Every structure is written in C-alpha cells, then in structure tokens.
Amino acid sequence: MDAMVEQDVCSGTTIRLGFRFSARASHGACLVGNGRDGFRLEAWSFRERHADMWLLPTTSIEPLHTHLVPIEDGRVVLIRYGRGIREVAVASPAGERPLETVDSPALRALPSRDPATLVWLVAAHREDHSVIHQVSADDMRVQPVLDVPGQLSGGWWLNEAGDLLAANQVLSGKRRIVILDLRHGTVTPLPEQAGGVLLTSPRRGEILVAARNSDGIGLGRVSPSDTRVRFFRALDRLTGTVLPLTLDPEGRRLALRVAQGAVSRLLIYDVATDTVTEVPCPPGVIRDAGWSETGLRVLFSSPATPAAVVRITEPFERRQAEGSATFCGHDARLEQFDGPAGPVEAVVYGEDWRRSRHVLVALHGGPEAAWELTFEPVFQRLADAGITIVAPNQRGSTGYGAAHRDAIKGCWGGPDLADIRHLLATLLRERRHPGCRIPMLFGVSYGAFLALLAAAADPTGWSRCVAVAPFVSGAALYTDGPASVRSLLDRLGGRAEIDDDLGPRDLLRLAPRITAPVLLVHGERDEVIPVAHSRLLARRLGAAGRRAAALFRYQEIPHAGHDPFVGPQGSALVEDVVAFLLTPPRLVHPRAAVAGSVR
Known part of the structure; x- marks a missing residue:
C-alpha cells in the first residue's frame, strides 16, 4: 500500500468513531475520544498530500445516538436521536446552532453537492410515506420539497x-x-x-x-x-463478500472492499477495461472510502492501530510509504481451531494461548457479526494485563459463507455453543504448561448470552465469566425488545427451543448450573436489550447462593447504552473487568474438567 496516514491517530488511546466523508469527499467528520473523557466532534479537510483537522464545539455528544454529515465548507450537521424525536443541528467553529426538531421514527441526512443547500433530510413519517426536506445554506430554513410514497x-x-x-x-x-x-x-x-x-x-x-x-x-x-x-463480469470471479465503497470523480474506477473471514482487501475495478487491481495492504480491515479530486482515501484499522484515514497514491502498487500509523499496542493473529462441524477461525491477541497463564475466550454479539482483525480497545487493555484473548468466529458468524452463517437459524445457542464447548476442550487439553489457569469467558450482547450458556453447560470448565448486556432468552427478548430486535428474532428463528440434554436456552432456568464467578454488566439506558434482563439474572444468580462479591457482581452503568464501554465511564469499567478477571482463581487446571465436563 502506497499510503499516507492523514494523522497520527495513536497518541495515547485516541479512538475515532463514525467517520464519514462529504458528498465530494473533500471533507470528513468523526467523533474522537481517548477512552476517558467522552467524545468530541472532529472535522477534517483533505488537501493534495495532507489533511487539516479541528475540533468543533457542541452542546453534547452521545456516540450511539449521534449521526454526522460533513459539509463541503467544513461545517458538520448532527442528528441526535431521541424517542421518536430527531434533533437537527449544525456545528461550526463559532459553535452549535439548532435547526429543527423532527417528529419521525427515522430521519436521515444526505450530504449536499449544491453550495446553496446545507444538507437534505429524509424523514419517514409512516410505513407508506417519506418526505425530503431541504436545509438552506444561507438562512438555515428547513422546508419540505418532495413527498414520496x-x-x-x-x-x-x-x-x-x-x-x-x-x-x-x-x-x-x-x-x-x-x-x-x-x-x-x-x-x-x-x-x-x-x-x-x-x-x-x-x-x-x-x-x-x-x-x-x-x-x-x-x-x-x-x-x-x-x-x-x-x-461487471470480472467481479463475478471474486471470492468473499464484495462491497462497493466509492467511485472516482470521473466514474471510471470503482474502489471495492472484499472481506474474507476476519480480514478485508482493497481492490480497484476499471469499468472500461473490466479489470481488477489489488492494492497491497497490511492485514486489517477497511471500513469506508472517499474519492475526491485529490485522490482516494480509505478508513483502515489493524489490531495494533485505531482507525486511520489513509491516502492511496497511484499507481496502485506497493512503493515506499509516505507515512504510517504509529504502532499503538498489541498485535493480533488469525488461528484456526478444530470444530465439531469444521474449522473455526479466531482472532488471537497476546502470548501463545498454550503457555499463557491467563486465557480469555471472547464471544461477539450479533449474532450476525464476526470478530475482525481490527483495533479493539478492550482487548488491548486485557492483553496489557497479560491475558491472551481467543476471539472465535463460531457458527453463526458472518464472513465464512452462507452455511456457516445460517447454521444457528432456529437454534440460538445450539451449533454455536457446540463450537465453544469444542474450543474449551481444545484449550484444556493443550494448556499443560505449569501455572496455566482455567480459561475465562467474556461476551457482549448475544455473546454475553452465549457466554453464560457456555458457563452453564460446562460449570467446571470455566474459571470466570464477564457478561455485558445479556438477554435472558430469545422468547423473553421478543416480548420487551425493540421492533428491530423482534425482526431479527423472527428472521433468525431466535425464539425456537432446542431439545437436547441442556434443554431450552433460558438463562433463568440455567443460572443455578453456573459455578464460575460472574461479573454482570448492563447499561441503564440500553436501547437494544432492556436492562430488566440483567436485573432478573442478577436476582436469579443471587438466589442461587452466589451473594458473595467474590462469586457474583452486578454493575449497572448509569446513563450508558448498549455498549457501556463507550462513554465517560468506559475506562473505569475496563479496569473493573481486568481486576475481576485477575482475581486469584478457585482451581488450577483440574484434570476432571477435561475428563468429565466437556462433551
């Protein structure tokens, strides 16, 4: 990759979220934070060989509830999401100016190419009705221009x-x-x-x-x-998940991301010649791209470096890099583990899991998602503490073909749980080094549900479990979850019961089986999985004789959403997780766990 990183994004733990390009890709905007003091709004201007960046004052920033649209003159439009209400504002160096409050369940902003228009708003008012609004660049008036069925x-x-x-x-x-x-x-x-x-x-x-x-x-x-x-016939021959990112200003070349497993590649397709050129990139993940008159820029991240805007220079071949992202932390690698139905790829941070004193199996949410070879701040801190992280993409994960992805349709906590149990057997069998402790579990959202299932299925096989924003069961989540979650449950058969030795995947029923110490975490304002699920679990685990803090802790994070690690309390929460995981274990690698617990 002949690339120029537009800024050293690795000072301390600088993290950028939600980066977006303007309509002509001459400007950009994102949220920037350091993991301790919340996030601020950052605007970008792209020049021939470098970028200018500056912070814009705002009244408030909530990463999970703020949508950004950069404007060609350097200002940024913000949409803040409330309960059915959308607040629209524009930020500039002079401060933030409110524009409009829209009563709509869904409001989006489209970047404008016309200097006379600041931004276009698309509001859905009913299932059969959408209205496009124009926001004037001069007086900021918001007026409807087109009603669309x-x-x-x-x-x-x-x-x-x-x-x-x-x-x-x-x-x-x-x-x-x-x-x-x-x-x-x-x-x-x-x-x-x-x-x-x-x-x-x-x-x-x-x-x-x-x-x-x-x-x-x-x-x-x-x-x-x-x-x-x-x-485009040449694209039919590509393997992996192909996502068009952006066209060049002339419309003759197309930048594409091709994802295969946990990594992605950058390709350039020539429309006129029907040919594809691969841009050499280090292992990592490409998120987005913008192609302006000054060149192609992509948002790139690797395990050791947070997301950086990288300028790709022509010709698209490997040459001396004009700049590179500073190494920020622990690198990661991809490893394959045997599974009951085939290989399971995992992203591994830290020392060799066979010899590391502490090993943590991390389970992703979704379930239609996957771990990627990208920067994970929580994993970086865990690796700093000497914990090796094994993050598997078990059945149900995306990026490994339809059969792998669809294996859990109608059986949440079935094939995916079987893969995790098989992985546990491998870890216990291969970790014979003196001092190796029993593996630990970590999961967020669906991954937290799966982690608690794993802890219940093999009680003596796990030494600790951290569950962040779990749900009790698919059926319970369907009752009180939002419409988007109910739609996901319907599409993936998340309410179907499994008839096997473990029985229905209801954590209230299975909680008494869990013997490993549990740290249960939930954001008070979780908009995806209601906090009531963790409150019920906390009462159930407490009723099972786990009242001692050494065995069970419940932390409800005030004002936090679905991801409590994002926000002003995120850094302290990570430290709590590290301290919990490093508490001296009850047992050191019991052979009984290998022989009797894991099937």
Whole structure:
C-alpha cells in the first residue's frame, strides 16, 4: 500500500468513531475520544498530500445516538436521536446552532453537492410515506420539497448540480429504484430488474446496482435513459463478500472492499477495461472510502492501530510509504481451531494461548457479526494485563459463507455453543504448561448470552465469566425488545427451543448450573436489550447462593447504552473487568474438567 496516514491517530488511546466523508469527499467528520473523557466532534479537510483537522464545539455528544454529515465548507450537521424525536443541528467553529426538531421514527441526512443547500433530510413519517426536506445554506430554513410514497433507503446524486437523486423505494412490499428530481418535484421509477442502488457517478449520470443475473446477484450499471444492466463480469470471479465503497470523480474506477473471514482487501475495478487491481495492504480491515479530486482515501484499522484515514497514491502498487500509523499496542493473529462441524477461525491477541497463564475466550454479539482483525480497545487493555484473548468466529458468524452463517437459524445457542464447548476442550487439553489457569469467558450482547450458556453447560470448565448486556432468552427478548430486535428474532428463528440434554436456552432456568464467578454488566439506558434482563439474572444468580462479591457482581452503568464501554465511564469499567478477571482463581487446571465436563 502506497499510503499516507492523514494523522497520527495513536497518541495515547485516541479512538475515532463514525467517520464519514462529504458528498465530494473533500471533507470528513468523526467523533474522537481517548477512552476517558467522552467524545468530541472532529472535522477534517483533505488537501493534495495532507489533511487539516479541528475540533468543533457542541452542546453534547452521545456516540450511539449521534449521526454526522460533513459539509463541503467544513461545517458538520448532527442528528441526535431521541424517542421518536430527531434533533437537527449544525456545528461550526463559532459553535452549535439548532435547526429543527423532527417528529419521525427515522430521519436521515444526505450530504449536499449544491453550495446553496446545507444538507437534505429524509424523514419517514409512516410505513407508506417519506418526505425530503431541504436545509438552506444561507438562512438555515428547513422546508419540505418532495413527498414520496413508501420507504426510501440510500440516496446518491446523479448529477453535478446535486438536484437529481437515485434511491431505493419499498412500496407495497416491492423494492425498486426511483429517480427523484428535487428541482421539479417528480418521482420516476425504474424497472424492477434494474436491481438496487449501491453508488452513483454524478459526472456520468450512471447508477451502480446489484441486480439478478444468471449466476445469482451481480454488480453492474444502469442509467435513467438506459435501464439495461451492464454487468461487471470480472467481479463475478471474486471470492468473499464484495462491497462497493466509492467511485472516482470521473466514474471510471470503482474502489471495492472484499472481506474474507476476519480480514478485508482493497481492490480497484476499471469499468472500461473490466479489470481488477489489488492494492497491497497490511492485514486489517477497511471500513469506508472517499474519492475526491485529490485522490482516494480509505478508513483502515489493524489490531495494533485505531482507525486511520489513509491516502492511496497511484499507481496502485506497493512503493515506499509516505507515512504510517504509529504502532499503538498489541498485535493480533488469525488461528484456526478444530470444530465439531469444521474449522473455526479466531482472532488471537497476546502470548501463545498454550503457555499463557491467563486465557480469555471472547464471544461477539450479533449474532450476525464476526470478530475482525481490527483495533479493539478492550482487548488491548486485557492483553496489557497479560491475558491472551481467543476471539472465535463460531457458527453463526458472518464472513465464512452462507452455511456457516445460517447454521444457528432456529437454534440460538445450539451449533454455536457446540463450537465453544469444542474450543474449551481444545484449550484444556493443550494448556499443560505449569501455572496455566482455567480459561475465562467474556461476551457482549448475544455473546454475553452465549457466554453464560457456555458457563452453564460446562460449570467446571470455566474459571470466570464477564457478561455485558445479556438477554435472558430469545422468547423473553421478543416480548420487551425493540421492533428491530423482534425482526431479527423472527428472521433468525431466535425464539425456537432446542431439545437436547441442556434443554431450552433460558438463562433463568440455567443460572443455578453456573459455578464460575460472574461479573454482570448492563447499561441503564440500553436501547437494544432492556436492562430488566440483567436485573432478573442478577436476582436469579443471587438466589442461587452466589451473594458473595467474590462469586457474583452486578454493575449497572448509569446513563450508558448498549455498549457501556463507550462513554465517560468506559475506562473505569475496563479496569473493573481486568481486576475481576485477575482475581486469584478457585482451581488450577483440574484434570476432571477435561475428563468429565466437556462433551
């Protein structure tokens, strides 16, 4: 990768969240924090060979409830999410100015290419009704300009003037592309076979689409005047999950991310020649990209370095790097473990897990998610403390094909739990080094649910368990979870009961089986999994004779959301987790756990 990191992002524990590029990719914005004092708003301006950055004053920043849209003049529009209410404001060096409060369950902002328009707002008011609002750059007036039937997703500009928009419309259960003329107030649908919009080229007036072809789904291009899909044949030969990131200003080259397992690659596709060039990158993950007149920039992260904006220079080949991200911490590696149904890949931080005194199995949320070879602040601190982290992508994880991903449909805590139990057997069998302690568990959200299931399934196999924002059961979560979670449960069969020796995956029923000390953590304002689930679990674990602080602790984090590690109390929480995990264990590697506990 011939790349220039736009800033040393590794001073201390500087972390950037939610980075976004402006409509022409000449500016950017993100939230920046150090893990101790909360997050602040940071604006970026990209020049030929470097970037300028500055902090913008705001009234408040909540990372999980703030949406950013950078403007071409350096200002940033913020949307703050409340219960059904969306507050819109604009931040500049002079301060923050409120613009509008919108009563809408879903409000999005689209970057503007037109200097006379600060930003465009897309508000969903009912299932069959969306309104596009224009925010004037001069007087900040917010006015509706177009009423569109159905729900709109996405929104990409089809001309340089920035008044012709391509979006995906869902109406009466059907999905199609629509062309929205914001100047004349018209809506023009394209044929359904044109697929769905992914990106656009304003200069060429073309739409990049995902549409059905003879092999399934392919990437191609259409235009409002020619709706025949011209497929990019070279992309059909790629393996992995392909995600288009951005087109160059001329619309002739396409930057793509190809994810395979826990890592991703950066490819450049030439539309005219139907050829693909890979940009050499170190192992890590590419998040987003913007392609301006001054070049291509990508958001890149590796295990040892937080997300950095990297400038890719041409030709797209490996040369002397103009700059590099400072090494910030512990690196990680990928290892494969045998599973009951095939290999399971894991991201491993720290010493060799066979010899390390402390080993922690970390389980991701989702469940449609995966650990990636990227920067994880919590893992960095655990590795600092001498804990080796094994973060498996068990069945149910994404990035390893449909069969692996779909294995837990209708059986949450079935095949994935079997993989974790098999991993435990491997760890106990191979960790024969003197002083090795029994493995520990850590999980967040669905991973916390799975971690507690694992602790119940093999009580003597685990020495400690940290569960952050767990739910009691799929059925209970369906009763009091938000609509988005209920939809996920329906789609993945999360309420189905499993009939095996362990029985239904209800943690209230299984809690008495858990003998390992448990640290239970939940954010008071968790908007995904209600805090009531952990309160019920805390009472159940306490009733099971685990009242001593050495055996059980419940921490409810005031004002925190679904991820309590993000926010002003996150740093202290990480230290609490480290202290809990390093408390002297009850046992040192009992052979009985190998022989009798794990199946």
